[in-house]
Amino acid sequence: MLRFCGWAALRVAAIMLLASFTGAMLMRIAPGFSSDDQELNSGLSAQSIQAIRQAHLSDANIPRFYAQYLASLVRGDLGTSRSLNQPVKDLLRERLPVTLVNLAFALAVGWLLGFSLAVAAQVWNVRILTFLGNALSGTFISTPAAALALIFLLLRWPPAFAAALLLFPKIYRYTQNLLEQSSEMPHVLTARAKGAGPWRVLAWHVAPIALPQLIALLGVSISIGIGVLLPIEVVSDVAGIGQLAWHAAQSRDLPLLVNLTMVVTFVTVCATLISDAAQRGLTRSAA
Amino acid sequence: MKGIRVIAIAVLALTAFTILAARHLAPAGYEQQFRESPQAAPSAHHPLGTDDLGRDRWARLLYGMRVSLTLAPLAALFTTVLAGLVGGIAGYFGGWTERCCKLLIDLFLSVPWLFLLITVRAVLPLNVSPEASVTVTFALLGLLGWAASARVICSGAKDLMKSEFVWMARASGFSGLKLVRLHLLPNLRGALLAQFWISIPVFIIAEANLGALGLGVAEPLPSLGSLLRELQEAVTLRPEPWRLLPLGVLIVVISSFQVLLKKQEVRI
Numbered sequence: 001m002l003r004f005c006g007w008a009a010l011r012v013a014a015i016m017l018l019a020s021f022t023g024a025m026l027m028r029i030a031p032g033f034s035s036d037d038q039e040l041n042s043g044l045s046a047q048s049i050q051a052i053r054q055a056h057l058s059d060a061n062i063p064r065f066y067a068q069y070l071a072s073l074v075r076g077d078l079g080t081s082r083s084l085n086q087p088v089k090d091l092l093r094e095r096l097p098v099t100l101v102n103l104a105f106a107l108a109v110g111w112l113l114g115f116s117l118a119v120a121a122q123v124w125n126v127r128i129l130t131f132l133g134n135a136l137s138g139t140f141i142s143t144p145a146a147a148l149a150l151i152f153l154l155l156r157w158p159p160a161f162a163a164a165l166l167l168f169p170k171i172y173r174y175t176q177n178l179l180e181q182s183s184e185m186p187h188v189l190t191a192r193a194k195g196a197g198p199w200r201v202l203a204w205h206v207a208p209i210a211l212p213q214l215i216a217l218l219g220v221s222i223s224i225g226i227g228v229l230l231p232i233e234v235v236s237d238v239a240g241i242g243q244l245a246w247h248a249a250q251s252r253d254l255p256l257l258v259n260l261t262m263v264v265t266f267v268t269v270c271a272t273l274i275s276d277a278a279q280r281g282l283t284r285s286a287a
Numbered sequence: 288m289k290g291i292r293v294i295a296i297a298v299l300a301l302t303a304f305t306i307l308a309a310r311h312l313a314p315a316g317y318e319q320q321f322r323e324s325p326q327a328a329p330s331a332h333h334p335l336g337t338d339d340l341g342r343d344r345w346a347r348l349l350y351g352m353r354v355s356l357t358l359a360p361l362a363a364l365f366t367t368v369l370a371g372l373v374g375g376i377a378g379y380f381g382g383w384t385e386r387c388c389k390l391l392i393d394l395f396l397s398v399p400w401l402f403l404l405i406t407v408r409a410v411l412p413l414n415v416s417p418e419a420s421v422t423v424t425f426a427l428l429g430l431l432g433w434a435a436s437a438r439v440i441c442s443g444a445k446d447l448m449k450s451e452f453v454w455m456a457r458a459s460g461f462s463g464l465k466l467v468r469l470h471l472l473p474n475l476r477g478a479l480l481a482q483f484w485i486s487i488p489v490f491i492i493a494e495a496n497l498g499a500l501g502l503g504v505a506e507p508l509p510s511l512g513s514l515l516r517e518l519q520e521a522v523t524l525r526p527e528p529w530r531l532l533p534l535g536v537l538i539v540v541i542s543s544f545q546v547l548l549k550k551q552e553v554r555i
Contacts, residue, residue, distance in 0.1 A: 142541030
């Protein structure tokens, strides 16, 4: 267990470092990196403009910037956003809860809809229910997040609900496939032939097989949820991490982008690792 | 279910015909401006009206479909080749090579794909030519979308390397490219093809997302994504519901793909 935790921590750290370093390198080679809108401000003195240029030049050497960033990260300093002129720590403190609340809502509603519809279709085996599930999931899996966010903006519906509807098809389709595959296993067919009811078959024979993979899906759905929320936040003007990431990329704000990449990577890698560990534990105990 | 599959095939065939015959079906070129009638309502001359610059929406929809539906399979092919290379190398060599490849795969899978795409696309210049922007957009999709497929291919290649016939082939002196060409590739063909088909709708949607955010194909070249940008003028959406048609077309085309891919593994 200790060894697994050690490896997991090492993996999280390596992926976070690699992801944020790659983000920083991409930003560095982007056109317009070394220029700043403020340089056009005629109200600023020559010294101020020189200071702005110097600040950009200090970020130009990415390995040096990264080494300095890591050193200050150890001290708990996440740096200052160049474009918003605010400590990154404060920005994250303001924006992260907004995204996390929206993510939690999207996951809860997406899972409630997807899982319950897949289970209902499996248990009752009613054609109309399967058709409804397939039609709804087919529609939302084919809708771009940004377009759905625009429609929700127009209808004045909560943007988190758009994220939930985009998560729903993945959960519904995967759960449905999983339940279908599990239901065709010989011991499930035997139980059904012996007269066990659909709920009993589901709870005692299908669920134990499907559970580890469903837990893995939970981890993956967190990553999908974050990916879906980003364009929704941009389009709907929600003051969350997505909007901040968009702003950081557009304004070439290196400290902000590196920190955001770290945070997003940390959340997704941890979710995947925890679900992997739970899946492994359940599979082992079932064996 | 069979009926729905037939409808899906018919929709895709009709779409393919429409984009091939775009030149004959469209009343004008996608960039031609009718300056005397900007924002015109649907009429016999302009079946879907004209946009703010007086360009025919029907023509732009046809050419936009052509751009998206031609380049998405190319990007899918590129991503499948990349996934085959990385996944195949990881599965074939195993050990440290596999661990390094898996770390790379994990890296790409850990950062949400769209976040990566938005970041990478946003750092590229916006003043590139339309042809360059369309190439860059779809090349990026291909370049960033290989990780999930590589994991599947890696697992398949690893299983094959442990199979009896591969052991026998190795015992008979087969190794290197010969083993890959005669035993691995033919057996991985199904998985590679599945990944290719699965990637097409994913890339069309990704391009649409980028386009709706203004990071897709540059004007005046249309794509399904860039046509969705018109939705942003939400104030005029209510009196002009035909602006929703590109979204409707996108949903119908992707849904048809999804119906045909239903039996394939659902990528999560």
